[in-house]
Amino acid sequence: MTMELPDECILNSVGNASIVIAPDIIELIVILRYEKPTAEEVRNSVDKWKNYVVTHAKKAGASERSQIVTYENMEKTADGYSFELQINTKMSCYKSAQKLRSHLVEKLDFDKTSILPLEFHHSRELVAKKREEITNYAIHKVKNNAKTTAKQMSVRLGSLRTISDVELTESFMSTGGAGDSNELSQVLQKKSKTKIISAIVKATFTIIPSA
CATH class of the missing domain: 3.30.110.170 (Protein of unknown function (DUF541), domain 1)
Structure with missing residues (x-):
């Protein structure tokens, strides 16, 4: 049937x-902290290393302005001024971000710098x-x-x-x-x-x- x-x-x-x-976004965060007797001195010290970090970040591939963002905070202290600057760099190449981080760990002053582990995101x-x-x-x-x-x-x-x-x-x-x-x-x-x-x-x- x-x-x-x-x-x-x-x-x-x-x-x-x-x-x-x-992840297609690799983020490196560098924090610079300096203390100096005057506001001009502390800003000059931070700006020197800010320019160093930004220059090498651009060489590593962070060529767009939106890929490098900075945040700053200055405070008056008993001995003068403290200045903290955070530099966030976003890149698309993991190996390039690794090399940049290693280079900055080697060159920046350990006592005045925090270099965080790489962070990973999806756009x-x-x-x-x-x-x-x-x-x-x-x-x-x-x-x-x-x-x-x-x-x-x-x-x-x-x-x-x-x-x-x-x-x-x-x-x-x-x-x-x-x-x-x-x-x-x-x-x-x-x-x-x-x-x-x-x-x-x-x-x-x-x-x-x-x-």
Whole structure:
């Protein structure tokens, strides 16, 4: 006995896809702190090393004005003036940022400078682009899965009726522990900020019984 299908039936299909996105913004933060008897002296001291940091940041690839941002704060003290300047440099190349940080650690005065570990971020433009890409790929997979199912059922796949659900999730990769060295710690930090975007698409198709 064979089962007869109506002229038009519905086939439900699901497509899954995921993509790994490395951070495209690497940020280096340098903080200079100086104290001098006069405001002019303390500003001159800070400006000297500010220019040094900015010059080398530009050489390392931070050529756009928006990539280097400074924040400053001057306070009057009992002995004169204190001046704190923070320099945030954003770069796209991890190796260049590493080399710049190592160079500044070597050249700047340890007692008057804080050089923070590299920070890692994703630009909104990159995330939006990859979310769109992975959604389109999941839709492509849901169509392929529907074709495979229709073939197994010995029916012809008709048209896409609806995409009933698109679910996007974001997570970060696991690092597996802390590194023993500063360089390894930075590598693990970069990995911990690497995103995984996953998409699940549910869709319905018409199927047509084979003649």
